[in-house]
Amino acid sequence: MSASSLRYYGIGLENGNYTVTLEFAEFESPDPVAWKNRGRRVFxxxxxxxxxxxxxxIKKAAGGKSYVAVKKQYFVLVVKNFLEIHLFWAGKGTCCIPTQGYYGPAISAFSVTPNFSPTVYNFVAKKKHSKTGVIVGAILGGAVLGLLAFAGIFVWRQKRRKQSLEQKELYNIVGRPNVFSYGELRLATENFSSNNLLGQGGYGQVYKGKLTDGRFVAVKQLSETSHQGKKEFATEIETISKVQHRNLVKLYxxxxxxxKPLLVYEYMENGSLDHALFGKGNSNLDWxxxxxxxxxxxxxxxxxxxxSSIRVVHRDIKxxxxxxxxxxxxxxxxxGLAKLYDEQETHVSTKVAGTFGYLAPEYAMRGHVTEKIDVFAFGIVVLETLAGRPNYYTTEDQKKIYIFEWVWELYEDNHPLDMLDPRLKEFDTEEVLRAIKVALVCIQGSPHQRPSMxxxxxxxxGDxxxxxxxxxxxxxTEWQVKGNGDTTLMSSEPNELSSLASSTGLVQLPFVGSFINEEGR
Structure with missing residues (x-):
């Protein structure tokens, strides 16, 4: 019995299918109805x-009776020789009323039975083993185990001490009010249930959660592949927390x-723009x-x-x-890819990261980071928003595959409005033309030709x-002249950029959408 959580582990089990039997009975709440016996155990x-x-x-499952056994059976698959049974108080039962007590999970017995014939053998010692050898082996084995246990305890205590000091240092950087406990976020997301999964990307999964104060949040679980240290992570959180604007998602x-560090953001009911524009359940956004x-x-x-008080380049606008x-x-x-740098610097050189199709030429080729790479990506997003389609789109009409070529051809033929999403039945022509021109000037090849935001x-x-x-x-122009629109020049591998560019002479071609992956990025 526990006030909040009971967890059992099976370690060293042979992999396979098992039957897990859990047996419960309610002992703390007798049947006679009385005010002191109205505690409710829900987990x-x-x-x-x-x-x-x-x-x-338990009591409800037993037909409202106490001291009546309730048996639950489940079939589970054991992988990596590990089984976890977890009974977790979900915050919906009693905690301390009518009397202080343990109203969290309770269990009377359980068993774990393999649904297969185990293949682990019992090794029987030979009859002629020397008793002296057995005694010496037992003594040596005990001594080795004792030393290992002592070393393990020493290492564990040192690690705990180091973690405690590291935790205090991190709290000093971020500030305790901005730090959530893992248990709090686990409860909010129902143990990171797949039913609450909002999305998944290269930087981790995002879950919908509800905090104890009633706020809905989006909890982002950074993937283990991230090589960012905790100290750098905490410093980044502190920095981003200083950036507040109505058009930026608020970081709680x-x-x-x-x-796995967790980020807690405000919850956005209508999801992402790409889902609204060209997802399966796309919304019919008016002009x-x-x-x-x-x-x-x-x-x-x-x-x-x-x-803002700090200079920030997002680097992954899409x-x-x-x-x-x-x-x-x-x-x-x-x-996650945002870069901060001093006002006096004209640019920062860094390893290229981001999404193909949105990368500015100078960033993809030289790693030069300025605000103008965000301007370039913004131009792509505007074209996608107006057209209601991604920047790369598989179609039989070769002229429409790349949004760059298609829009420029329409603009040069004095038919720019033909690029609009067919679902837009009504629109302001002046605003549309203004938005198209803004997008086209934002995706200029030279950063100096792009406007500030x-x-x-x-x-x-209209100011x-x-x-x-x-x-x-x-x-x-170079792509159309030298490549003749040949789609065989496409590739999804970043390491092919240099060799293909040098062989075709298309220095800027790969960095503006010609190189894509299967999702069109």
């Missing part, structure tokens, strides 16, 4: 991390326990909504680049990193006139 049952029973009530805090989404993203980036709240207001998310905001709002003539980027 969840997990096997191998999967919830088998939710809000399980983080969890520093364990090997005013799409225009406000583009304007909101621009305002968020202008704040990061020019208005439709899937723009989330929509209940009113379809856009908020930029996922600062504050100017982009001014153009979209500054949109440019009348926008020059076609050289990378599109």
């Amino acid at each position: 969840d049952i997990y096997l191998q991390g999967e919830r088998k029973e939710q809000n399980f009530d 805090g983080c969890c520093l326990e364990g090997n 005013p909504t799409r225009f406000e989404i583009c304007l909101g993203i621009a305002r968020g980036l202008a704040y990061l680049h020019e208005e 439709a899937s990193n723009v989330l929509l709240d209940g009113n379809l207001n856009p908020k930029i998310s996922d600062f 504050s100017r982009v905001v001014a153009i979209l709002t 500054v006139e949109a440019p009348n003539n926008v020059a076609k980027p050289s990378y599109i």
Whole structure:
């Protein structure tokens, strides 16, 4: 019996299918109805991390009777020779009323039986073994085990001490109010249930959760493949927490326990922009909504680049990193690749990271990071928002495969409005043309030809006139002339960029959408 959690482990089991039998009986709440006997025991049952029973009530399962046995049987698969049985108080039963007591999970007995014939052999000692050898072996074995146990305890205590000091240091960096416990987030997400999974990407999984104060949150579990140290992680959290804007997803805090750091963000009811535009259950966004989404993203980036107390380049602006709240207001998310640098620096050279199709040429080829790489990616997002399709789209019409070529051809033929999503029946022609020109000037090959995000905001709002003539980027012209539109030049492997560029002479080609993976990124 426990106030909150009971956990049992089976270690060293042979892999295979097992029958797990759990037996319960309620002893703490006698049958006679009295005020002091009205405590309610409700808990969840997990096997191998999967919830088998939710809000399980022993007495209710026994037909309202106490001292009556309730048997539950489950079939589980044991892999890696490990079995976990977890009974977890879900916060829905009694805790201390009518009397202080243990109203958490309780169990009377359990058994684990293999559904197969074990193949582990019992080795029988030969009859002629020397008694002296057995005694000496036992003494030596005991001595070795004693030394190993002593060394293990010493190492464990040193590790605990180091973790305690590290934890205090991290708390000093982040601040305790912004740190959630692992147990709190585990409870909020129902043990990170697959039913609460919102999405999954290269940087980890995101789960919907509900905190004890009633707030809904999005809990991002960073993958183990991330090589970022805890100290750097905590410093990054502290920095991003200082960046507050209505078009940026708010970071509530983080969890520093364990090997998988957790980030806690505000929950966005309408998911990501790419899901709304071209997901399976895509929303039919009207023109005013799409225009406000583009304007909101621009305002968020202008704040990061020019208005916040620290200079931030996001480095991974794309439709899937723009989330929509209940009113379809856009908020930029996922600062895992964000770079901070001093105002005096013209650029920072760094290892290239991000998503193909959104990378600016100077960043993909030289690793130069300035605000203008976000401007380039913003231009792509605007085109996708207007067209209602991703920047790479498989179609029989070769001219429409790459959104770059298609839009520029329409613009040069004086039919730019033909790129609009067919679902848009009504729209403001002046706003559409303004947005198209903004996108085209943002995806210029040279960073010096791209506007600042504050100017982009001014153009979209009509405070500054949109440019009348926008020059076609050289990378599109070179591609069309030297590649003749041959799609065999495509590749999804980053290490092929240099060799293919040098062999074709298309220096900027691979970095603007010609190289994609199967998802079109």
